[in-house]
Amino acid sequence: MSVKIKDISEHLGISVSTVSKALNGYDDVSQQTRSLVQETARTLGYRASASARNLRRGRTDKIGFVFNNALTFISDYFAEIIVGATAAAEQNDNNIVLYTNEGDSPDSLLNLVQAREVDGFILVWNHVPKAMIEMLLKANVPFVVLGRRVRHPMASYIAPDNYQGAKALMQHLFDLGHQRIGFTTRPSMGLTHEDRYQAYKDALAEANLPYIPELVVETKIEPLSGYHAMNTLLDLPNPPTAVFAFHDFVAIDAQRAALERGVRIPEDIALAGFDGLRLSLFTSPSITTVAQPLNEIGRESVYAILERIKDNSQPPIQKTLPVRLLPRQSTQG
Amino acid sequence: MSVKIKDISEHLGISVSTVSKALNGYDDVSQQTRSLVQETARTLGYRASASARNLRRGRTDKIGFVFNNALTFISDYFAEIIVGATAAAEQNDNNIVLYTNEGDSPDSLLNLVQAREVDGFILVWNHVPKAMIEMLLKANVPFVVLGRRVRHPMASYIAPDNYQGAKALMQHLFDLGHQRIGFTTRPSMGLTHEDRYQAYKDALAEANLPYIPELVVETKIEPLSGYHAMNTLLDLPNPPTAVFAFHDFVAIDAQRAALERGVRIPEDIALAGFDGLRLSLFTSPSITTVAQPLNEIGRESVYAILERIKDNSQPPIQKTLPVRLLPRQSTQG
DNA sequence: TTGTAAGCGTTATCAT
């Protein structure tokens, strides 16, 4: 079997507690025994047993990362966040454990922490029901919502700044001379949508432009939604000169609709998406978008959950991270 | 604190060992006490402590998933594999723990298993040095290489069938009438490259077509490599009528080179990639490619590692999974 | 500075 503290202790003829202390950097060990212990540990190939240590310490140094599969079709999004999160975790001597919690009960989430599998978790869902949030708060388990703001004042989250991003995007369109700007919206399911929509409206108001209801097309969350939306807009007697699509996939579909009708982008109509998926760079024309700082979102979420784990009674951590406008061909030729 | 076996035992006035047995489905407990225990466990909200159980059982029911960051720029690849792996793990009462092991020593890999953080691990690297493989084998830690074949006869791997995929792709090009087919290769770093290259050569031979050295362009692994390769091929006095790019990113770059020269795809030159990244669907024209069964690769790797964990002395599991040709516009208009 | 010993929450062996 593997080498344990006891082996070192016997090998050196000193007690296990001294070995443990030496290994864990306590200061009540002589310099000499410390280095002796450390060296034998190395030569013997000693590795502390994670479970034993966890059991004793009452923590796992593991962070749950709970995602639902629906998310993963946006693989750019998902992958980069994971990478950022994993790296941040490791730098803090923690690790990420993956869980797919497909619309499961909050109960099974509690399970994770209560079974002391992880010390806390990061929720990566496209929508976190209010009841779930409240249950988690009541159970006092450390958690952080990643990627979207949450309405509850006590819930922690790390999210992109959708509002400012959408504002910047609108400004970009204004700067290019657009005044009739379409917006593809969706059934509101939370603040991600609302923030972008509100920014659209505020930007118009601030530019002294009217809000024109028929320029706002509601799409369902389904494939081709952008395709239909674009067609609806182009069918208008007086179509917009630019379209702000709720996100990149919608924009890509919208682009196809335009191309099929022989409507040129950006000459006849400008088009922009949101989220900064890599896909939007490879279409022809490439699509202007607003990039989320995905790696950073992953990283900050880890920092946040580590804080929550340290002391879950602190005020919640609610952070929106700045996003970046990526002007591309679909708006500026 | 949380509910433990002892609480149930005291609550019911029976011993902890009986409770444990009832909970774990041993058959030497009366039906009556069993259901009694199960019910109280539920009402009290009992969750077995993972660390205590792990310590006692000597295993963790966790699988390490070790990736290096270089990989993650292929986010499609990465994300879908992770999803497949996570789901498969959960269905077998295991979980995936993420580790980024950026070119680290094999030592730190051993660490994972020897510290009993995980029972075994899946290696997701673009290249696994031979020395590393041998060290892992010698240390007798359960591991599986994901996504690429490995030369060592005792190493387990789950990989796409690059050879048959490349063969199918070549056949597709033959069927379209191509006889002069370019290939962008790369400094050989392992079987992934060799399999595709070998298939290219074998396909030519089987079709009684000559292998023409100047049609094979070596690219470096770097951005724009495909761009340069395509230019090299188009500069030939007698350029190929079709190009098989080593993988999708290379193909995308190659496409750009062609477009910039006014060379039309597929009319003037057909183009195909490999791997089936989603990106290749959104370019104009969309790029013919060979899709890896990513979800399945993730899943099968989990099955494989679970087998290794069960008994690491069994013969290695070496599996290539069938890939799927996706004919698109870049070859057939 | 070092050692002794209790305890973390389970599971498994052996009695009863």
Place this chain on the structure above:
DNA sequence: ATGATAACGCTTACAA
């Protein structure tokens, strides 16, 4: 069918 108890490997009062 049930219970007492040791053991898993570690950390940490507390004693020496």
